[in-house]
Amino acid sequence: MGVTHVLNAAHGTPYSHGGQDFYGATIDYYGVPAHDLPSFDISQFFFSAAQFIHNALNTPGGTKLLLYFCTKISFQFISEKLSLIQPECTQGSSKMPHTRNSSSLTSSTSYEAPALSDLQQLLWLRGGSDNHVDQVWPNIYLGDAWAARSKTTLQSLNITHILNAADGPYSINTGAKYYADLQMEYYGVEAFDDPSFDLSTFFYDAANFMGKALNSPGGKVFVHCAMGVSRSATLVLAFLMIHENMTLVDALKTVSAHRNICPNSGFLSQLRDLDIKLNEERKGTRASATKGL
Structure with missing residues (x-):
C-alpha cells in the first residue's frame, strides 16, 4: 500500500x-x-x-x-471547509518567553478556572508545531518517543535531564540505563493515556524534578511520552502552574504557542482541579499579606 x-x-x-x-x-x-x-x-x-x-x-x-x-x-x-463547522481560530503568540516570571492573570483576584469545555476549546488554537521535539519554555523541551530514543537529537539540544511520562515495560521502556552513556538524569512516570488514569498524583514530584533540572548549571529537561501531546504535556502544564505561578489558561496558551498539545479530558479535568487549588492558595496568601500591612 x-x-x-x-x-x-x-x-x-x-x-x-x-x-x-x-x-x-x-x-x-x-x-x-x-x-x-x-x-x-x-x-x-x-x-x-x-x-x-x-x-x-x-x-x-x-x-x-x-x-x-x-x-x-x-x-x-x-480542513476541507465543508458546511457543518466553520472554525474561527486565532493564532497564539509564537514568541518564546525570555524570562521565567509569574503570569499576568494570576494577579487577578477575580480569576476563576474555566469550564472543561472552554479549556478544550483553547486546545483548538493550532499555534504550535507537530515536530518530534519543541522547546515550549526556556530550557524545557516537549516531545515524543522518537526523540526520546534519538541520542543524537538529545545531545544536539544539550539535554541534561529526561522525564519519561510513559515509563514502564509496556510503554517507552528506555530507563536510566539507556541514557547512562550520556550522563543524563532520568525520572520515569508509569502513566497511561486514559481519561480514568489519575496523573495528578505525579504533578508535584514531576514539577520538582523539572524545577531541579532548570536550577542546575546548564540544565535542560526533555519531557516526553509516546506522542508528546497528552501525558507529557500535562506534566509540563502542571509544572508551569506549580513552579511558575501560572493559571491553567496561561499555561495552555504558553505551551500551545510552541507545540500542538491535546491532554485527554481526564487529565484536563485534573489540571483544572489543580488550578482551583492553586488559585485558592494564592487568594489565601494575598489575604494574609493584606492583613500584615
Whole structure:
C-alpha cells in the first residue's frame, strides 16, 4: 500500500495496541485515545486530527494515509471547509518567553478556572508545531518517543535531564540505563493515556524534578511520552502552574504557542482541579499579606 502516515482513532484502548514504535521510523503516527461511547467527547481531537491529515496530504513524495475509524469526518469539515463547522481560530503568540516570571492573570483576584469545555476549546488554537521535539519554555523541551530514543537529537539540544511520562515495560521502556552513556538524569512516570488514569498524583514530584533540572548549571529537561501531546504535556502544564505561578489558561496558551498539545479530558479535568487549588492558595496568601500591612 505504501502508507506513509497512520491516524489511529482508538489509540491506547483495549482494541488497539499500535503506536509509533509499532510502525517504526518510516511511518508518521498519530493516535487519538477515543472510546466508541456516546458519552465520549471526541470533538477535542477534531482539530489536531484534521491538522495531521492535512499535513500528511501536503507532504511531498506521494503521501498515503491510513485512517482508523471515523476521524476523517472531522478533517473534511475542518480542513476541507465543508458546511457543518466553520472554525474561527486565532493564532497564539509564537514568541518564546525570555524570562521565567509569574503570569499576568494570576494577579487577578477575580480569576476563576474555566469550564472543561472552554479549556478544550483553547486546545483548538493550532499555534504550535507537530515536530518530534519543541522547546515550549526556556530550557524545557516537549516531545515524543522518537526523540526520546534519538541520542543524537538529545545531545544536539544539550539535554541534561529526561522525564519519561510513559515509563514502564509496556510503554517507552528506555530507563536510566539507556541514557547512562550520556550522563543524563532520568525520572520515569508509569502513566497511561486514559481519561480514568489519575496523573495528578505525579504533578508535584514531576514539577520538582523539572524545577531541579532548570536550577542546575546548564540544565535542560526533555519531557516526553509516546506522542508528546497528552501525558507529557500535562506534566509540563502542571509544572508551569506549580513552579511558575501560572493559571491553567496561561499555561495552555504558553505551551500551545510552541507545540500542538491535546491532554485527554481526564487529565484536563485534573489540571483544572489543580488550578482551583492553586488559585485558592494564592487568594489565601494575598489575604494574609493584606492583613500584615
